[in-house]
Amino acid sequence: MQYDSIIITLADDDEDDRLFFTDAFQELKINTIVNTVNNGRELLNFLNHPETVLPNIIFLDLNMPILNGIDCLKEIKRNDKFNDIAIAIYSTSSSDQDVENTFVLGANIYIKKPSNFNDLKKILSDVVTINWQYHTNDLNKENFLLRL
Amino acid sequence: MKNNRYKSSIYHKIIFTISLLILFLIGIITVKHIDNISGSSKSLIHSYEVNLELEHLYSYIKGSENSMRGYLISKDSLYLKLYQTDIKNINYSFSSLKKLTGNNAVQQQNLQALYKIINTRYAYMDSYSNFNNNFDVNRNDTFKRNFNESSILLAEIRGKLNEMVAIEKSFLKQRNSIYNNQIYFTPILTLGILFITLLLTIFTYYKTTRDIEKVQLANIKLNKSQFLSYQAEILSEFGTWEWNLNTNIITYSDNLYRILGAEPQSFEAGQDNFMQFVHPEDVSIANNIFEKIIADEDLPHTYYRIVRPDGTTRILRSVGKLFIDKLGNKTVLGVTGDVTDEHNKNELLKSNYQDLIGVNNQLKIFDESSKQAEILGKYGSWVLNYDSLKFTYSDNQYRLMGFEPQSFDPSIKNLLENIHPEDKPIVDKAYKKALTSMKIAAINYRIIRKDGKIRQFKTIAKPFTDLKGIQSMIGTTQDVTEDFNKSLQLKHRNTELEKHVKELNEFNQVASHDLQEPLRKIQTFISRINDKDKENMTDAGKEYLSRMEKASDRMRVLINDLLQYSKANRAEKNLVSTNLNEVLRDSLLELSQNIEDKKAVVNYAELPVINGIHFQMQQLFSNLLSNSLKYSKENEAPIIDIDCTEITAKTEAVLKDRSLKKYYKINFTDNGIGFEQEYAEKIFLLFNRLHGKTEYQGTGVGLAICKKIVENHKGYIFANAQLGQGASFTIYLPVPVLA
Structure with a gap:
């Protein structure tokens, strides 16, 4: 593990999406370490594991078995230990209700999964290179949902 | 009161008559006395005059004697002239004495005698004067004898005169005594009469004062009653009027003017002025009033309307009766009252009565229609009397429970007997609450009808206090079995519908998420192939890939549109x-x-x-x-x-x-x-x-x-x-x- 890389964790139950995700980062020329988990429960276990180096950004799918994204988000936000982790919601849905809920629960950004691989690469690139400090201070409902 | 007054007035008249008579008497007596006194003083003056004349006579006689003597001594004819004058004076004096003593026979006789003596005396005297101037007295004896004779005669005259003076004096004395008498009695009599008169006057004054007091008291009472009647007029809205048939003058009381809507005494009472107030439609009635008073000297109750200057119409009632006073004046005294309010009240009562009849009719209609409504609407009504704790059911209430109308005396006991065992507590609780708090909430319960059928009832009730103050609870009970069943069905359908809607929403969810999921992946994979492996494909392969891409795009658009459509629906x-x-x-x-x-x-x-x-x-x-x-x-x-x-x-x-x-x-x-x-x-x-x-x-x-x-x-x-x-x-x- 290299300390100057950006550590990214994706929680998504869909194998295809995990594949697209890791492929996209491989093709991007950004120094990142990406690991994936299959659901919210796995994510929490991973985060709470004493040997885990906490990621910089977590990409969180909403529709997952065992522990879904919303409940998982609540858990993460309850623990002060995870305060510094940026949470990006990464979902097929962009329903108003989901956007509203996750915003209120304290997610940092909302990404609708694109249906084009190039778009995906661009979005992920943008998200990873965001100045989180700046984004978080200036966060509002308008810029919460990331648009291409 | 009246009789007293009249008595005292007769009394006064008598006293006044007596007083007048006395005063008249005093007058007569006084005049007579004064007459007497003046008579006495006249006779006094007369006596003095006679005396004076007698003295004159004597002095003239003496004078003539002296003149004669002078002549005889001096033979101067001047003395003779003086003598002639004296003789003349004696004659005058004599004639006046004759006149003065004309009414006194004694003095006339004396005067006659005196006259004779004087004549005799002057017969001597004349003889001297007839002598010529050279007649010598001293030598003539005749003369001397005559002269002596004359002196005796003179003494006789003197005696005669004195006698007459004495007679006059006695006369005078007599008259004086009468006069003194009269002078003495007159003041006493006058004083006495005056005194009596004074007494009478004092008595009359006393009487009059008392009468005036009585009159004043009567006057005060009269004033009071006038004041009261004045107020009574205002309070009872009536006014009085007088029509003097002798003078044909009409007067109105102040309040009559007010009733007419005018200022008191603001115009002259009379037919013409009065007619201006009369309502145009009642002019003939009002004219009739005046005709009747003149013709019959009486006015029976008459109603008519007037229009006040401010435009309000009032209804008046007038009545009048002939009154003849002590002086014989014929006056029709009348009362005119404003009966508008009374009239209106009567009208109101009449209309209220009409209303009551109307309401009664309506109530009957309402009663009948509510009976029909009860049957149609499947409800019955009941009353719970708080005093007797007795129920009263309407006919249909019995029918609802499966009984013949009025076939039993309703009570809480037999009501509970008919209620479904599971629902008895509901009714019992409501009844107890109704008794304690006079309130009852709408309750739903089942009843087992006489025929054994179970019906769903709904009851509402409200406390009611009737006009007599009797408190009761009036309630309505409806057989809501059909409604109840329907609402059960509806509820069932509603839950079904809700389920459907939920399913539809779930379908929407599926459409939006789960359908998009694989589509997105297909599109992503297509984009991967496009990027990575397109060069290695045949032209046909490229063509197919392009069509795949288009088809998947179209599917995306379709899904999005469908989502929007369903959004618009919701x-x-x-x-x-x-x-x-x-x-x-x-x-x-x-x-x-x-x-x-x-x-x-x-x-x-x-x-x-x-x-x-x-x-x-x-x-x-x-x-x-x-x-x-x-x-x-x-x-x-x-x-x-x-x-x-x-x-x-x-x-x-x-x-x-x-x-x-x-x-x-x-x-x-x-x-x-x-x-x-x-x-x-x-x-x-x-x-x-x-x-x-x-x-x-x-x-x-x-x-x-x-x-x-x-x-x-x-x-x-x-x-x-x-x-x-x-x-x-x-x-x-x-x-x-x-x-």
Whole structure:
């Protein structure tokens, strides 16, 4: 593990999406370490594991078995230990209700999964290179949902 | 009181008559006395005159004697002349004495005797004078004898005179005594009479004072009663009047003027002035009053109306009776009262009575109709009397419970017997609450009818206090079995419907998420192949890949449109003030790239503010605009005109609404390819397309969404077109009603 890389964790139950995700980062020329988990429960276990180096950004799918994204988000936000982790919601849905809920629960950004691989690469690139400090201070409902 | 007054007046008259008589008597006596006194003083003066004349006579005689002597001595004829004068004087004196003593026989005789003596004396005297101047007295003896004789005669005259004076003196003395007597008695008599008169006057004064006191008391009483009657007139709204038939003068009391609406004594009472107040329709009645008083000297109760100067009409009643006073004056005394209020009260009572009859009739009708209503509406009514704790049921209440009307005495006991065992506590609790708090909530319970059927009852009741103060509870019980069953069914259906809606929502969820999921992946994989392996493919493979890509794109559009359509279906009913100018601005911004690409021109007028949902209106506008852009002619830049007018429903035949409702009519007109008018309605149906997919992209959902949105806003949308002549979409949106 290299300390100057950006550590990214994706929680998504869909194998295809995990594949697209890791492929996209491989093709991007950004120094990142990406690991994936299959659901919210796995994510929490991973985060709470004493040997885990906490990621910089977590990409969180909403529709997952065992522990879904919303409940998982609540858990993460309850623990002060995870305060510094940026949470990006990464979902097929962009329903108003989901956007509203996750915003209120304290997610940092909302990404609708694109249906084009190039778009995906661009979005992920943008998200990873965001100045989180700046984004978080200036966060509002308008810029919460990331648009291409 | 009256009798007393009359008695005292007779009394006064007697005293006055006596006083007058006494005064008259005093007058007569006084005159007589004064007469007497003046008689006495006259006789006194007379006596003095006689005396004086006698003295004169004597002095004249003496004088003549002296003159004669002088002559005889001096022979001077001057003495003779003096003598002649004296003789004349004696004659005068004598004649006056004769006159003075004319009424006294004794003195006449004396005077006669005196006359003789004097004559004899002067016979001597004359003889001297007849002597010539040379007659010598001293030598003549005759003369001497005569002279002596004369002296004796003179003494006799003197004696005679004295005698007469003495007689006069005795006369005088006698008269004086009478006079003194009279002088003495007159003051005593006068004083006595005056004294009596004074007494009488004092007595009369005393009497008069007492009478005046009585009269004053009577006057005060009269004043009081006048004051009372004055107030009574005002209070009872009546006035009095007097018509003196002798003088034909009419007088009104102050309040009569007020009743007429005039200031007291503000005009002269009389027929002409009175007639001005009389209501035009009652002039003949009023004229009759005056005629009757003159003809019959009496006025029976007469009613008539007057119009006061302020315009109000009042009803008056007059009555009059002849009154003849002590002086014989004939006066008709009358009373006129304002009976308007009384009249109105009577009218009110009459109308109240009429109302009561009306109400009674209505009550009977109501009673009958409520009986029928009870049967039709399957309800019965009951009354619970708080004093006797007895129930009274209406006929239908018995029927509802399966009994013949009035077939038993209702009570809480037999009511509970008929109630379903499970529901008895409900009724029992309600009854107890009704007794303690006089309140009862609506209760639902089951009853087991006499025939064994279970019916669902609903009861409501309210406390009621009747006019006699009796407290009771009036209730209505309805057989709601059918309603109850229906509502059960409805509830059941409702839950089913809710389930369906939920399923539909779940389907929407599936459509939005789960269908999109694999599609997105297919598209992503296509994009991966496009990027990575396209060069290695055959031309046919490339072609297939391209078609796959298009098909998947189309599926994406379809799914999105369907999602939007279902969103429009689940319309929020929260319509808020929405400025359509802002909506249009946002839509134009949304489509700005498209507009620019097509080099389109959009002309628009000022749009109104409506009650709506902003994002839906924006979707509507965007759909219509993109429609126009999409179906534009290839060789012609699209021009879209948007205009708006305010109209009334009945002026627009297409609305099929004859009301006066106001609408904004917004037209979207383009110069595109248009379509045939026969499709004008079809195009709003879901998945309806007029063109091949390859010519014009589209899902056939856009206009369906438009229609849905307009309907959500209680509006209408219509299409008008001609093939190749452009299309026009007309939206009608209600004008907001100002709050």
